[in-house]
Amino acid sequence: MKNARILIVEDEAIIAEDLKMAINNIGFNVVGHATNARVAIEKALEFEPDLIIMDIVLKGQMNGIDASYKIHEKRNIPIIFLTAYSDLDLIEKAKTIKPYAYLVKPFQERQLLASIEMALDRKQMEIALQKSEAQKQAILDGSPDMIMLVDLDMHVLWANRTALDMNPDVIGMTCYKAYTNMDKICEGCPCLKTISTGQTRMGVKYQSTLAGIKGESYWENIGVPIKDNEGRLNNIIIIARNITDRKLSEEALRESEEFSTSLLINSPNPIVVINPDTFIRYINPAVEQLTGFSKSELIGRKAPYPWWTEETVQNPGMNNKNIRNRVNRFEQTFRNKNGGQFVVEITSTPVKRSGAVRYYLENWIDITHNQHIE
Incomplete structure (x- = not known):
């Protein structure tokens, strides 16, 4: 991350100047310099640098660790601690801050570069991880489950x-x-x-x-x-x-289907359900009773049907699409399995879904007796 903005917190002028020169030499920018914890906190909040190099030992009431705590309460800025081998007790205490790196005095420029790059790379990975986690959280929180x-x-x-x-x-x-x-x-x-x-x-x-x-x-x-x-x-x-x-919809549908099936089965009138290609998909018991043909003989049959007479077979109007595309009521003479004829009034209703006819529901009324009276 070239052109990164770095804040130096060091109370020894010579070390601070060496840091500034080294940072500039390796291609980064120094945005400020603080010599004590109070000023370090103020400049960190003011400049919001990409990185802080903080000496652990500072003059005054607060040391570098104290300043880091205060800064992290307000900003999530990565910090590299500058230490000496004599600061072992403070280094142990500094672990609670979770610094991005340690730089031991006296430092080499290549060590400084490695520490800065490691800290900045880690920060970028944390930002990417936080972004990824935030996206995952948003997705999970957006779920109704x-x-x-x-x-x-x-x-x-x-x-x-x-x-x-x-x-x-x-x-x-x-x-x-x-x-x-x-x-x-x-x-x-x-x-x-x-x-x-x-x-x-x-x-x-x-x-x-x-x-x-x-x-x-x-x-x-x-x-x-x-x-x-x-x-x-x-x-x-x-x-x-x-x-x-x-579940309630499924239960309501099941009850509705059971109710509809019960109506079909128990209807005194013959009911036939026919696909657009004339395939018989359902007949109720009243059809078996009137025609004498069993369900096994009729389900799956296509026209001409066994109850048709010669006249029915020759009547082209039965398969006229314009007629079959709307509700129709008409009379037909059919014959039963024993050859006897009967007359029915048929109400044919096309049942559509998405604008297309899915099947025809034919309701028959036996009017043979009425025809004989006339």
């Missing part, structure tokens, strides 16, 4: 925004205590299988009560194993998706 990292005892180590919104105190708690207020892991939890197998497992769970959720709910839970380099299981990622709306 609950996402948590737990240990093998199910204690929550990290949680995304959705999980925290449901229980802000979840960190450190077991997931089952945090959300169900139970003292044992939920029955059927896929994480148990993840722990025993070391593999991703999924399951659907009904919850009568759950923190942050009003009423009953259904959840799709996924346990994802996190392993170390030797393949040992360390943690588990839990992904919990609220599928209540989907």
Whole structure:
């Protein structure tokens, strides 16, 4: 990182001048010089340098370590400590600051260059990592799913925004205590299988009560194993998706289909469902009763159908697309399996999806008796 801006904090004038010359020689810029901790703090906040070279031992009430603490409270600026071999006790104390490097006096220019480049490179990597972590956090927090990292005892180590919104105190708690207020892991939890197998497992769970959720709910839970380099299981990622709306919709659809099927089966009128290519996809028991043909004889058949008469076969209007593309009501004479004829009034309704006809629903009414009376 050429042209980096560096603040020097050194109370010995000769060493400070040597530092300044060396820094300029290797292509960096000195933005300021402080001789004590108080001025160092002020200039660090004012100039916001890319790097600070700080002598550990400074004159005054505060040393370089104290100044670094104060600076880090306000700014995340990398610091290289300038030390002497006699400063061993202070060096040990300086470890709590986590300096980017140490430079031992008297220093060589190549050592100075290596320390500066190492500190600046580390800072760039930290910035990139922080950016990456922030992006990952934003993605995870943007998910409507609950996402948590737990240990093998199910204690929550990290949680995304959705999980925290449901229980802000979840960190450190077991997931089952945090959300169900139970003292044992939920029955059927896929994480148990993840722990025993070391593999991703999924399951659907009904919850009568759950923190942050009003009423009953259904959840799709996924346990994802996190392993170390030797393949040992360390943690588990839990992904919990609220599928209540989907389950209720599926249940409503199932009930609707059962109801519709019941109506078709129990309808006294014959009902035939025919694909656009004339393939018979469904008949109800009333069709079998009227025609004498069984379901196995009719399902899958294409026109001409066994109940058609010669007149029906020769009638081109039956397959006219313009006629078949709208609701039609017409009469037809058919024959049953024994050869007897019967007359039906047919209401043919095209059932469409996305503008295309998916099938025709034909409702027959037997009017043979009416025809005989006339």
